[in-house]
Amino acid sequence: MQHTQSSQAEAAYAEKAQSNEKAREALSPQQKARQERMSVLAHAQMAELIRLWKTLELDPGCELLRGPETGLVALRGRIGGGGAPFNFGEATMTRATVRMENGAIGHALMLGRDHGKAKLAAVIDAMASDPEMEVRIEMSILAPLKKLATDKDKGRAAQTQATRVNFFTMVRGDD
Amino acid sequence: MYVAVKGGEAAIKAAHELLADRRRGDRALPAISLEQISEQMALAVDRVMSEGALYDRELAALAIKQARGDMIEAIFLLRAYRTTLPRMGYSKLVDTSAMQIHRRISATFKDLPGGQILGPTFDYTHRLLDPSLATDEEVPAPEAVNPSDDQTDEPMPRVSDLIAGEGLMEADSEEPESGCDWDEPGDLTRKPMQFPMSRDLRLQALSRGDEGFLLSLGYSTQRGFGRSHPFAGEIRIGEVDVEVEVPELGFAVSVGRIQVSECQMVNQFKGSKTVPPQFTRGYGLVFGQSERKSMSMALCDRALRAKELEEDILAPAQDEEFVISHADNVQATGFVEHLKLPHYVDFQAELKLVRQMQSEFYESSPQTAEADDTQEAAQ
Numbered sequence: 001m002q003h004t005q006s007s008q009a010e011a012a013y014a015e016k017a018q019s020n021e022k023a024r025e026a027l028s029p030q031q032k033a034r035q036e037r038m039s040v041l042a043h044a045q046m047a048e049l050i051r052l053w054k055t056l057e058l059d060p061g062c063e064l065l066r067g068p069e070t071g072l073v074a075l076r077g078r079i080g081g082g083g084a085p086f087n088f089g090e091a092t093m094t095r096a097t098v099r100m101e102n103g104a105i106g107h108a109l110m111l112g113r114d115h116g117k118a119k120l121a122a123v124i125d126a127m128a129s130d131p132e133m134e135v136r137i138e139m140s141i142l143a144p145l146k147k148l149a150t151d152k153d154k155g156r157a158a159q160t161q162a163t164r165v166n167f168f169t170m171v172r173g174d175d
Numbered sequence: 176m177y178v179a180v181k182g183g184e185a186a187i188k189a190a191h192e193l194l195a196d197r198r199r200g201d202r203a204l205p206a207i208s209l210e211q212i213s214e215q216m217a218l219a220v221d222r223v224m225s226e227g228a229l230y231d232r233e234l235a236a237l238a239i240k241q242a243r244g245d246m247i248e249a250i251f252l253l254r255a256y257r258t259t260l261p262r263m264g265y266s267k268l269v270d271t272s273a274m275q276i277h278r279r280i281s282a283t284f285k286d287l288p289g290g291q292i293l294g295p296t297f298d299y300t301h302r303l304l305d306p307s308l309a310t311d312e313e314v315p316a317p318e319a320v321n322p323s324d325d326q327t328d329e330p331m332p333r334v335s336d337l338i339a340g341e342g343l344m345e346a347d348s349e350e351p352e353s354g355c356d357w358d359e360p361g362d363l364t365r366k367p368m369q370f371p372m373s374r375d376l377r378l379q380a381l382s383r384g385d386e387g388f389l390l391s392l393g394y395s396t397q398r399g400f401g402r403s404h405p406f407a408g409e410i411r412i413g414e415v416d417v418e419v420e421v422p423e424l425g426f427a428v429s430v431g432r433i434q435v436s437e438c439q440m441v442n443q444f445k446g447s448k449t450v451p452p453q454f455t456r457g458y459g460l461v462f463g464q465s466e467r468k469s470m471s472m473a474l475c476d477r478a479l480r481a482k483e484l485e486e487d488i489l490a491p492a493q494d495e496e497f498v499i500s501h502a503d504n505v506q507a508t509g510f511v512e513h514l515k516l517p518h519y520v521d522f523q524a525e526l527k528l529v530r531q532m533q534s535e536f537y538e539s540s541p542q543t544a545e546a547d548d549t550q551e552a553a554q
Contacts, residue, residue: 027426031424031425031426034424035424035426035427035428038421038428039428039429039430042428042429042430042431043429043431043432070260071260071261071262071263072229072257072260072261072262072263073262073263073264073265073266073417073419073430074262074264074265074266074362074364075230075266075269075417075433076265076266076267076268076269076360077268077269077271077378077435077460078268078269078271078347079347079348079374079375079378079458080335080346080347080348080439080456080458081271081272081333081335081336081347081437081439081458081460082272082333082335082336082347083346083347083348084347084348084349084351084357084358084360084374084375085268085357085360085375086360086374086375086376086378086379087265087360087361087362087363087364087375087379088378088379088382088383088460088461088462089224089225089228089229089230089382089383089462090228090229090230090257090262090364091229091230091231091417091431091433092229092230092231092234092260093263093419093430095263097423107421107423107424109419109421109428109430110430110431111230111417111430111431111432111433112231112233112431113231113233113234153275154321155319156275156277157275157276157322158319158320158321158322159317159318159319160276160277160278160292160294161292161319161320161321161322162317162318162319162320163278163292163293163294163295163296164290164291164292164293164320165290165291165292165293166285166291167285167291168285
């Protein structure tokens with residue numbers, strides 16, 4: 001029974017992963033790259049982001065088109081975990097849009113209230129629209145950030161895994 | 176009726192200065208930092224975020240510091256702050272099955288795909304005070320076990336999905352007609368409450384509700400006031416991605432992660448002539464590591480589905496208007512605490528009224544009054 005349960009759940013999983021994949025496939029490679037870039041920058045720790053940004057030794061001029069401004073994003077869960085949506089609270093969110101001197105536009109959107117981080121992320125996003133710069137940014141900023149995030153997750157997962165438990169059931173009685 | 180009073184400016188100013196002084200406490204001790212509160216009083220921060228209905232650890236830590244550790248005051252501060260911010264949009268639906276797991280247990284299946292993960296729990300501690308924490312003793316790093324490759328990729332399906340796979344459990348909710356999207360959920364922060372309420376709105380209210388209130392109500396259902404025979408099907412705590420659509424770009428980006436606690440209560444059966452008996456469910460989803468509250472929320476959610484599941488409404492926990500109207504501790508504290516504000520004029524009116532009633536009483540029956548006096552003296 002356990003086996004059928006898990007295989008059904010795995011099938012449901014695969015189906016969901018497939019539909020997510022479909023939604024992603026609709027995007028162009030540039031859009032996918034940008035989606036990932038903006039997400040990696042949003043997840044980054046500010047101190048790490050600044051440290052990596054400084055290694056590029058750039059000081060580009062830019063104009064702020066919007067923000068940085070902080071507001072709220074309403075968070076949506078699903079009834080029972082997979083059912084109809086409901087709002088279960090809000091989080092602070094900051095966004096910024098910049099225009100570089102060469103006309104490139106960059107966006108940033110992230111949880112929290114760090115205006116400096118939002119502006120820097122928008123600048124990096126704008127600069128990455130240049131193919132040559134995109135490679136440098138990927139190598140010097142995005143790849144190290146992704147590694148930091150993965151390492152952190154792995155470290156936590158290992159600590160969590162150490163608390164994995166196997167419960168045994170025992171027959172109670174006289175014999 | 177509340178009639179405005181004037182004056183007291185100097186006294187109020189002095190009181191606020193005194194508050195600031197007492198909040199700081201003994202100057203010989205270092206001031207507590209927001210980082211210290213956030214790291215070492217993490218569950219207090221979680222509670223303030225949850226009941227303040229605003230996810231921002233730093234602000235919640237600040238609120239706790241400003242409120243001198245008074246949780247409801249801190250929650251009030253956070254709620255007040257959120258009203259100053261514009262709403263920028265809605266997140267996409269958070270996927271709790273794709274959580275970075277911190278803890279995951281089931282009281283219904285011991286061997287379940289993904290395993291039972293205890294995580295940083297108070298369970299199985301002996302609840303003995305630990306004197307070593309009175310000093311600044313070094314805490315060793317926790318044990319770490321690198322998961323095997325198949326464990327890393329092992330999916331962690333929700334227990335409710337496992338039972339639902341066999342048709343033994345009711346669905347999460349009724350699916351929309353094919354091709355249609357889910358109905359837009361209601362939002363308590365935009366529209367005043369109205370009863371009867373839909374389940375999505377009830378869940379929003381419960382998720383920001385007072386932990387103590389929900390705990391007591393959940394407890395009452397276990398003790399027989401609206402019995403619903405619950406099992407903790409699954410409790411999972413961990414971090415979920417928050418994705419937000421960027422209209423300018425036509426796709427969603429992940430803007431960060433939040434920690435949530437989710438509880439699936441599995442309850443006794445419901446069936447009909449057309450539907451075979453199935454387990455029913457209660458659901459809890461709250462900010463942070465707030466296991467007790469997510470469980471209480473799930474118990475209350477299930478109890479409040481009494482009407483939908485055609486159960487008799489006999490107990491307080493099943494009474495939607497009673498539960499939802501009184502679950503919010505900011506509203507509750509506002510109304511209870513307003514009683515301490517000057518009510519001099521109202522009270523004068525009542526004093527006058529009671530004096531008049533007494534004089535009428537004595538005029539109409541002077542003997543009774545005297546007899547009462549003697550009896551009281553005898554006692």
